[in-house]
Amino acid sequence: MALIPVVCPxxxxDKDVVKNGKTAQGKQRFLCRSEHCQGRSFLLNPSYPGxxxxxxxxxxxxxxxxxxxRDIARVLQVSTRTVIxxxxxxxxAQSGQ
Ligand SMILES: [Zn+2]
Incomplete structure (x- = not known):
């Protein structure tokens, strides 16, 4: 079985990342134990489409x-905050700043 390196977002x-159970949706949850993150958890494939x-x-x-x-948010099923x-x-990015 090949090990896929999981990089903390x-x-x-990818050195201090460990598996940390699963979410209610059955997705693998990871935990970062680096100095920076101090046990922050994250998902490899975020379920949030935004x-x-x-x-x-x-x-x-x-x-x-x-x-x-509002149209975009409704069609894509994301929050207006995500769109904005x-x-x-x-x-x-377009104005080069
Ligand atoms: Zn981290």
Whole structure:
């Protein structure tokens, strides 16, 4: 059985990551024991769709097509905060800041 290195999303280490049971949805939960994280837990595949690249791309595309923040949030089933945050990031990236 091959071991897949699990990288902590907070401190980017794969040295101090251990398995830590499963979530209610049956997803593997991990725990980071590095100095930085002090036992922070995370999931390898977050179930929240607002975090996936495909959704981020959809948010940008829909906004370019003139969809409002609430429309985008409803269609993609993410929160309006996710949409606003993503559009802010995209705008600052485009203006080169
Ligand atoms: Zn960590």
């Amino acid at each position: 907070y401190c980017q280490t 975090r996936t690249l495909a959704v981020k791309e959809q948010i940008v595309k829909m906004s370019l097509n003139g969809s409002g923040i 945050g993503e559009l802010k990031k995209t705008k600052s």
